[in-house]
Amino acid sequence: MQTEEQTPGKDGGMTEEMSREKAEWSPQWLTIREFSHITPVNLFHKEQEEGEKQPEAEQQLTAEFRRNLHVLVRARFTLETAQENLTLRLTADDHYKLYVESGFVAEGPAPGYPDHYYYNEIPLGKMEAGEHCFGLHLYYQGLINRVYNSGDLRFAFATELMDAQDCRIPLRFCYERTDAYSGGTIGYDTQFLENFDSRKFPEGWSSAEFDDAGWKTPAAAEWADYRLYLQPTRMLCGERIKPEKVEIYEDGSIRIDVGEEVAGSLCLTAEGSAGDTVEIFCGEELDESGSVRYEMRCNCSYHEIWTLSDGCCSLEPYDYKGFRYAKLLPGKGVNICGIFVQTRHYPMEEGAEVTSSEKRLEQIFSICKNAVKYGTQEGYVDCPTREKGQYLGDAVVTAHAQVLLTGETQMLLKCIDQFAQTRAVCPGLLAVAPGGLMQEIADYSLMYPQLLALYYRYTGNAAALLPYYKTALGMIRHFAQYERADGLLVQVADKWNLVDWPENLRDEYDFALTRPVVGAGCHNVINALYLGAKKTLNGLARVLGREEPYELEKPVFAYRRAFYRKETGLLADSETSSHTSLHSNVYALYFGLLEEAEEAPVIEFLEKRGFSCGVMLSYYLLLALARRGRYESVYRLLLNDSDHGWCNMLREGATTCFEAWGKDQKWNTSLCHPWASAPVPVILEEIAGIHLSPEGGCDFAPHIPKEVDYFHASVRVRGKMYTVTKQDGEIHAAIDGIEQSKEM
Structure with missing residues (x-):
């Protein structure tokens, strides 16, 4: 079904059609010598197909350079006179942290595909005449996951220092690899643990006075094939906070309670002798004995060892974690001098608040707001622990909340754009973007028009949506290959048919949702989403001044004929089933696929079934009921005291909303998951x-x-x-x- 316009770009990159504007910066890319002649690996392919055959990584690089590679780069420069308004253009693949005169300044860029990679412009302000230096701590993760487009053997950086007249100031680079970091992978190959050895890390490495004799000169990245665009969103920020509680026990161990779940790093200073150690355990909760549950239920095991150098030294981890509690086990003779937490998140100035005499309503809003804050990093991550990936379906809920909480739509538009770029892999779009993991979920692709509708609602900028409207039309064309004569979809086999997640919260949905190939036949949810996507695009066509692309009367009639059961007044899960799940009825009501006279029994059924679903689907349920004027039911569901609701999260100690209604309702529940943040838009817009x-x-x-x-x-x-x-x-x-x- 791919047209020439939609095929993967050269070397497996995203096509230039993804972004019609001219690339904004074309610098010289530099890398370390081992990566200068590399042939990048093509990671892009449909989930159920094999990717292109490429030279094995092992043939190009030794093991020590393929994963978890930390490189320190010094950029020295001379100013003949004092300068004001200096600006640094900067990017790196996978990631950089910038230090100016030894002080941390910024990190980035937001992950992106090579054909649409981002750079940052960072104001450095005024500098006096003389010798100066800034440092880049570069990182190549080397894993195939949802976090970076890594594992493709692209490891390089580019930077230019510009004066107030936009003239380039010459930079002299040198670098050294550091092996101070070690540890295995955690999550879904999401990150490496950071066992940090201070003895191996050059203190003061980014200062002008540091002696870099013996450091190497970087080489040109001869393979560099990036197209660079100024990062469209603001850069990450955070707060340095003191823990709410620090307890020291008789055995010398220390337990730390930050006070709430955060995304960030536990930073320490300590005094001791070279070779002394501090064991560090982090977790989202405490276990039954009151100890930190570092082997977390979300499939991360946060146990690391910090090895000290002589005297006073500091630990500031490179990567971030999602955690609330920490436990320290200092070795004999080690004195912990300082403890603070450096949070990390996309900027969220105070803009949206809820206070109420009904404290549960206020608390529910708060835990959802916190999850959106820490779940919005350089994209809408599904969680800051196990996956750290931007999922399309999750983003519908998170983006709605984030826009209301911040008043900003930049992150939403970037999200829309990055999923549009995935049409180069499949016109039907991927479920995760960006990232090297190829995952396809049909339900999520069909939710893409919801992101466009959200953006239009809060900006009124229809023109900005035109290229993405065309992407959405291409997505529908992809699914149309599974249409039968009456317009309904049958066995959408190239993507996972999700319905809901986890499986035990599908309300016993009666259809074989096997993977990788879904069961034969015609089932309800995929068709409700398909018709809903078409209906949403018809609405967008009207605001764009275009003819509606889809005739819906006949396929909507076919939908009701296939799934509506006159004897109950409800919709069944499949053509051949009599079972009526919440899921088969909620989307029909949300998208208005029923005759008005048919809605009453469906509304009553949904009110009685409540949250017999996963947390993400609650968004559609609450909004569907609100649109039918059932505000009392919306309020009752928001504050329902059952095991399926946000009050249950509060009972279980939530400070950010969970991945499931309760900790034990999923086998690997993360305790910070903003796809459960439906109360933010529901409280602000419907209550x-x-x-x-x-x-x-x-x-x-x-x-x-x-x-x-x-x-x-x-x-x-x-x-x-x-x-x-x-x-x-x-x-x-x-x-x-x-x-x-x-x-x-």
């Missing part, structure tokens, strides 16, 4: 009733329950602050403090 229009207006329609005595919600979008407050029985709405209605 508070702050409905923002694409044109820039706001339709206030609060539905705050009578039993809630006090409620306040605020949202900052497009530079304006929208607030809704209920107090003393009255509800008031305001824009930038100007009241819109005395009583609502």
Whole structure:
């Protein structure tokens, strides 16, 4: 089904069609000598097919350079006179950390495909005349996973220092590999543990005074095939925070409680002798004995060893973790002098808040907000622990929450663009982007138009969506190969048919969802999503001033004929099944695939079934009920006290929302998973009733329950602050403090 426009680019890269703008920066790429003549490996292929045959990595590099490679680069330069407004253009593959005069400044870039790779522009401000140096701590992970486009043997960096007149200041580079880091992989080959040996790490390496005699000169990366674009999103930030509690025990061990789950690093200073050690255990929770559960239920084992050098030394890990608790076991004679946590996340200035006399509502909003904060890194990661990958389906929920919490749409548009780039692998799109892991989930591909609709709702910028609208049309064409005569899909076999995850939260969905090939026949959810995608694209066509691309009357009729059961008034899971799951009814209601007269029994069924589903599907359930005016049911479900709800997460000690309704409801539950953040948009838009229009207006329609005595919600979008407050029985709405209605 691939057209010439949609085939993979040269050497397996993404096609130039993915981005029509001209590449913005074409620097000289440098690398270490071992990588200068490498032939990069093509990682791109459909999940169920083998990739191109490439020279084996082992034939090109020795084992010590293929994985977990840390390289320190010094860039020296001379300023004849004091300079103001210096700017550094900088990128690296896989990752860099920048130090100027020994102080940490920034890290990046956001991961991307080689044909659409990102660079950063970093202001360095004013510098005095004289000799200066900045340092780059480069990293090549070498794993095939959801985090980086690594394992492809691309390891290089590029940088230019520009003065206020945009003239280049010459840089003199040298580098040295450090073997201070060691450890095995954790998660789904997500990251390496960092057993750090301070004796092997050159202290002060990025300062101008450091003696770099014997360091090597980098070589040109002769294979460099990147197209560079200025990173469209802001750079990562974070806070240096003190733990909420530090307890020292008689045996010398130390237990640390950060106070809430964070994404970041545990940083330490200690005094001791060379060879002394500190064992470090991190985890999201405590076990039954009160010890840190470092062998985490999410399939990460955070146990590392720090080896000290003589005197006072510091530990600041390179990679980040998701954790709340830590335990230290200092060796005899080791004195821990300092403990702090460096968090890491995409910028989230305070803009959206909820306070209420119903504290559970406030707490639920808080744990979802925290998960979105720490789950938005250089993309919308599904979790900051096991996978660290940007999944399309997860992103629909996370992006909706993140836009409302921050008022920004840059990350959403970048997400839309990166999934559009995956059409070079399959016009039907991948489930993860970017990253070297090739994974395809049909349900997620069919949710792609939801991302476009979200962007339009909060920006009103239809023109920006035109290339992605075309991508979405191509996605539909890919799935159309599985259409039968009546327009329904049968056995979409090239991608995983998910329905819901984990399997035990599918409400006994009655269809064979085997992998890699789904069962034969026609089932409900994939068709509801297919018709919903077409319906969403028809709506986007109207705002783009285009003719609606899809005739839906006949296929929607075929959908009801195949799955609607007149005797119950509900929809079944497949043509041949009489079982009616929550999943087979929620999408039909969400996308409006039923006649109005048919909706009442479906609504009643969904209200009774509640959250007989995974946490992501709750987003569609709550919004479907809200759109039918069932606000009491929405509120009741939000605060339901069963094992399937956010109140259960609170009971189990959540400070960020979980991957499942409870810790034991999935075999590898992560305790920070923003795909469970549906309460953010539901509380702000359906309970508070702050409905923002694409044109820039706001339709206030609060539905705050009578039993809630006090409620306040605020949202900052497009530079304006929208607030809704209920107090003393009255509800008031305001824009930038100007009241819109005395009583609502």
